[in-house]
Amino acid sequence: MKLAFIGTGKIIADALFAIEPIKEIEKTAIFARPHSKEKAEAFAKQYNIAEVYTDYEKLLTETTADTVYIGLINSAHYSYAKQALLHGKNVILEKPFTGFYNEAQELQQIAEENKLFIFEAVTVLHNEVFYEMKKNVEKLGSLRMALCNYSQYSSRYDAYLEGDITHSFDPAYYGGALYDINVYNIHYCVGLFGEPKDVNYYPNIGPNGIDTSGTLVLVYDGFSAVCTGSKDSDSPGYVSIQGEKGFMKIDSKPNIASELTTTYVDENVKERVRDAAGAMVRATITDYFTAKEQHHRMTQEFLDFAKIIDEKDYETAHELLTESVTVVGVLEKARSKAGIKF
DSSP states (O other): EEEEEEEOOOHHHHHHHTTOOOOOOOEEEEEOOOGHHHHHHHHHHHEEEEEEOHHHHHHHHOOSSEEOOOOSSSGGGGHHHHHHHHTTTTOOOOOOOOHHHHHHHHHHHHHHHHTTOEEOOOGGGGGGGHHHHHHHHGGGGEEEEEEEEEEEEOOOOHHHHHTTOOOOOGGTTOHHHHIIIIHHEEEEHHHHHOOEEEEEEEEEEOSOOOOOEEEEEEEETTTEEEEESSHHHHHHHOEEEEEEEEEEEEESGGGGGOOEEEEOOOTOOOOOOEOTTSSOOOOOOEEEEEOOOOSSHHHHHEEEEEEEEHOOHHHHHHHHHHHHHHHHHHHHHHHHHHHOOO
């Protein structure tokens, strides 16, 4: 993969560091708007990137890169991704994939009709803990509940309260807690359980009409998933999946999950046993899984993207893309029902 980096923000800095050990990726080019050219040049010098552009059309026309990684504000995702696809480039698009469902569908159609790849860079889907959850969720029996909480007091929230509206709290740029932070929880649910039957969102709305936090309820057959995302308050994060025969839990912020505990009924023991309080309970087995340490939380997703492109694995690419498009549909339905307008 010859990769061009679109943007100069913190997420680009993280990505540049994350792919340092990946020999399959060549850092080829970087794009910045004219006022950020010096920052792009500094990144180019630090990471030995040969090409620096301030004209996106020129980059797409001239660069030797075959793939672009778009780390721009949410509202720019669709237009920059579409332009890249129409120039025959593969695309890695930061979360959230797009602001609107029809945009996500259009990008999927363009990519698949032209045998190009487009991925959403969301760490949840490229994590050993998530793979382990998918592998073991059947051990829980009939699912009855899913609870996810990703709350993190935003470094920009104090300024927001004083009227200094940054992109992450601006509806014009598709900001807010649902799209910025609760999206991780939604990816767990859609990735594990599929598309929900119904969606309802209960947000806390700030003075400019954006959600600073909120609780999302996804309705499935036999159970509901409750997803909390907050930028105006903090708490320990977690993901908990409960079934009639057991539960699994991540005790960390959902985007950096490194450990999973799975407790399920031991089918080989039919009689009940007494717990510490003396109550009769079913015998259980508890498994502890720890993911291997990565260079950076984003490293694995870039490894996966490079492998899929190199092997022309259109089947896996389609599965990942369809999941991302479904999540955009959930986001849009939730936002619309809550009256949040972009």
